[in-house]
Amino acid sequence: MTRAIQGFIKVCDEVGNAFLFFTEIIKTLLFRPCRKSLVLEQIWHVTVESFATTAMAGFFVGAIMAVQFTMQMKEFGALGYLGGLATSGTFREVGPLLIAFMLSGKIGAFTSAELGTMRVTEQIDAIRCLGANPMQEIILPRFLGIIISSFFLLFLGLVMSVFGGMFLGYFLAGVNPEEYVRHIPTIITGPSIATGLVKCFTFAVVLATICTQKGFYTVGGAKGVGRAVVSTAVTTMIAIVVMDWLTSFLGEVLLHMVTGS
Amino acid sequence: MIQFKNLVKRFGERTVLRGISLDVRQGEILFILGTSGTGKSVLLKNIVGLLRPDEGEIWIDGQEVSKLTEEQYLPIRKKCGMVFQHPALFDSLTIYENVAFGLRRHYQFSEIEISSKVKKALGLVHLQGVENKRPGQISYGMQKRVSLARTVALEPEILLFDEPTTGLDPITTNAVNQLIQDLSHTLKTTSLVVSHDMQCALSIADRIVVLDQGKVVALGTPKEIKNSAVPLVKDFMAEVQL
Numbered sequence: 001m002t003r004a005i006q007g008f009i010k011v012c013d014e015v016g017n018a019f020l021f022f023t024e025i026i027k028t029l030l031f032r033p034c035r036k037s038l039v040l041e042q043i044w045h046v047t048v049e050s051f052a053t054t055a056m057a058g059f060f061v062g063a064i065m066a067v068q069f070t071m072q073m074k075e076f077g078a079l080g081y082l083g084g085l086a087t088s089g090t091f092r093e094v095g096p097l098l099i100a101f102m103l104s105g106k107i108g109a110f111t112s113a114e115l116g117t118m119r120v121t122e123q124i125d126a127i128r129c130l131g132a133n134p135m136q137e138i139i140l141p142r143f144l145g146i147i148i149s150s151f152f153l154l155f156l157g158l159v160m161s162v163f164g165g166m167f168l169g170y171f172l173a174g175v176n177p178e179e180y181v182r183h184i185p186t187i188i189t190g191p192s193i194a195t196g197l198v199k200c201f202t203f204a205v206v207l208a209t210i211c212t213q214k215g216f217y218t219v220g221g222a223k224g225v226g227r228a229v230v231s232t233a234v235t236t237m238i239a240i241v242v243m244d245w246l247t248s249f250l251g252e253v254l255l256h257m258v259t260g261s
Numbered sequence: 262m263i264q265f266k267n268l269v270k271r272f273g274e275r276t277v278l279r280g281i282s283l284d285v286r287q288g289e290i291l292f293i294l295g296t297s298g299t300g301k302s303v304l305l306k307n308i309v310g311l312l313r314p315d316e317g318e319i320w321i322d323g324q325e326v327s328k329l330t331e332e333q334y335l336p337i338r339k340k341c342g343m344v345f346q347h348p349a350l351f352d353s354l355t356i357y358e359n360v361a362f363g364l365r366r367h368y369q370f371s372e373i374e375i376s377s378k379v380k381k382a383l384g385l386v387h388l389q390g391v392e393n394k395r396p397g398q399i400s401y402g403m404q405k406r407v408s409l410a411r412t413v414a415l416e417p418e419i420l421l422f423d424e425p426t427t428g429l430d431p432i433t434t435n436a437v438n439q440l441i442q443d444l445s446h447t448l449k450t451t452s453l454v455v456s457h458d459m460q461c462a463l464s465i466a467d468r469i470v471v472l473d474q475g476k477v478v479a480l481g482t483p484k485e486i487k488n489s490a491v492p493l494v495k496d497f498m499a500e501v502q503l
Contacts, residue, residue: 125311126349129338130363130411133331 014235021213022205025143028135034144038137042145047152050106054153055160057102058095062161065090066168079173083180084187086165091158091188091196097244099157100203103150104236108211111142112232115215116225124216139216143208150204158196195251202247206239262287262451263308263419268317270303270475277303279475280317290445290452292462294497295472301455302346304472305421308453309341310334321419339367342417346424348404350396350411356383357392360411367415382414383407385447386440402433406440413444420444422454426461434458438465459497463487471497 028034065086073079118124118138127134162184169175211232218228263285270278277300285291293301306312307319310329319327326337350359360379364370370378383389386406396404405425412420422441426434438458442465445452456462462469463483471479471486471494479491486494 121347122345122349123347123351125306126343126345126351126408126411128311128331129309129341129343130415131335131338131366132362 017217018209018213018239021216022209024135025140025209025212028133028140029144032133032136034136034140038141039144039148042141043149046107046145046149049110050103050149050153051156053102053106054099054157057099058157058160059164059167061095061098061157062086062090062164062166063168064164065094065161066165067172070169070173074173079175080179081183081187082169082173082175083162083165084183084185086169087162087184088187088192090161090165092192093244093248095158095161096154096196096199096203097240099154100150100200100207100240101237103153103203104207104211104240105233107146107150108207108232108236109229111146111211112215112218112228113225115139115142115212116218116228119216119218120221120224134216139212143212146208146211147201147204150207151200154200154204155197158200191251191255195247198251199244199247202243203240206243207236210236210239262322263453264318264320265304265307266318266320268304268307268314268319270300270307270312271315277475278307278314281472281475281477283470283477283480285451285453286468287451288445288449289467290442290454290465292466292469293453293455293472294457294459294462294469296493297457299472300475301472302423305343305423305453305455308419308421309338309343335367339415340417341419341421342412342415343421344405344409344412344423344425346427348396348401348408350404350407352396354395355392356388356394356396356399356407359396359407360414363411363415378414379410382410385413385444386410387436402429402436405429405433405437409437409440409444413448416448418450420448420450420452422452422456424455424457426456426458434461441465459501463501 066082069082069086069089070079073082073085115138124134124138127137166177166180169180170177214228214232214235218224220227265281265283268278268281269276281304293304295301303312307314307327308321310326310331314327317327318325321337321340326334329337351362354362357379360382361375364375364378379392383392386409388403388406388410391399391403391407396407399407409425425441426437429437438461441452441454444450454466463486466483468480468482469486470477471491473493479486479489479494481489487498489495
């Protein structure tokens with residue numbers, strides 16, 4: 001029982017610290033914005049590093065969804081709707097989630113390791129001694145760069161998932177690409193796309209906050225950097241799943257309020 | 262110039278500095294010696310506001326600084342240049358950009374002025390032709406010297422060295438020690454050097470302070486320290502004689 005309470009307190013502590021850090025970043029963004037060139041450098045770096053991996057992951061996520069739906073829909077003779085259903089499922093749920101997991105492993109781990117190394121080799125202290133604000137100089141550019149790039153990469157992954165689904169649909173179920181695409185607009189509605197995009201944005205913010213925070217507060221030399229990277233990976237994945245549930249739940253509530261059904 | 266008044270610093274349950282009181286005189290080279298974990302680096306970091314004391318006061322040029330905000334601390338950091346234990350160079354920047362980093366943040370110099378100050382600072386540490394290289398492309402000893410140049414470029418009145426010779430070979434160690442002495446005389450700075458190296462302290466320090474378990478156990482000129490009856494100082498001296 002005591003362990004459970006301690007665990008709960010630790011989780012609350014983690015969430016509280018992440019929120020405080022996020023508030024600090026937003027304050028810096030509002031009152032001490034960083035140079036645009038630093039943000040562009042980060043966007044370029046993150047996008048180039050993860051472009052191919054995300055595109056590939058997106059393609060296979062779509063392909064997986066197509067395989068799963070093919071099995072079910074063959075029984076009902078409704079393969080014509082494969083494109084619509086697979087794409088809807090990918091856009092609303094599976095796509096953002098799996099691609100965000102992949103990005104958390106790649107961008108999140110890299111950023112926390114980079115910042116952690118800067119911390120343990122006293123580069124962050126040096127920045128303060130040289131008259132600069134580390135939040136403004138290194139955290140804010142990375143935070144904005146990761147959000148913008150991740151959002152773009154997640155979107156790219158979702159687009160690639162359509163191609164993946166189309167490809168598998170053609171070779172596995174013999175669904176013509178034209179037919180696959182034709183039913184996408186009939187099943188995918190505005191709210192589906194909005195849900196996908198909101199999730200992409202939320203996951204990007206979660207990823208950017210956690211990896212910069214974990215890296216920035218690294219302690220304990222090389223081992224500390226290792227711990228920060230592991231902690232980033234675990235915390236990000238848990239936070240993404242929780243945010244996925246939260247955005248789905250809030251989306252449903254909002255839809256219910258708007259449509260009244 | 263710098264005064265510590267009953268300085269206490271704790272990390273959780275552990276008290277690292279236990280009421281340090283010390284006056285640092287203008288223009289002197291003061292060596293801070295002690296075994297590992299006695300709070301030498303913590304003392305330096307308190308001066309530049311990287312750490313804040315839990316009790317006590319720090320006075321720099323007649324100003325109490327321990328309770329200043331991060332913004333208010335900027336002029337103090339301009340006055341106190343710190344050379345870290347690690348070179349702490351920014352990997353993504355060239356040597357030129359590393360040395361120019363503080364100049365760009367603290368001052369509004371033109372690019373021509375920055376360029377001349379960077380060259381002058383690198384000249385002071387006897388480095389030429391490395392401006393366009395990245396930290397990873399030069400040796401560790403050279404990185405330490407670039408780190409020194411980056412601090413010196415700001416022309417601080419106080420130089421703080423945190424174990425400047427750790428991890429260096431004997432020849433580079435001597436060169437860095439000589440550099441500290443030369444810079445202190447050339448730039449007329451006050452220098453605080455955290456070190457384990459009693460031999461070096463005896464040869465270039467104006468005064469030496471020895472810390473043990475967060476307290477000052479000995480303070481004096483090299484000659485006074487040599488004759489000290491404090492057991493820890495005797496241990497340090499025994500090592501020098503070996």
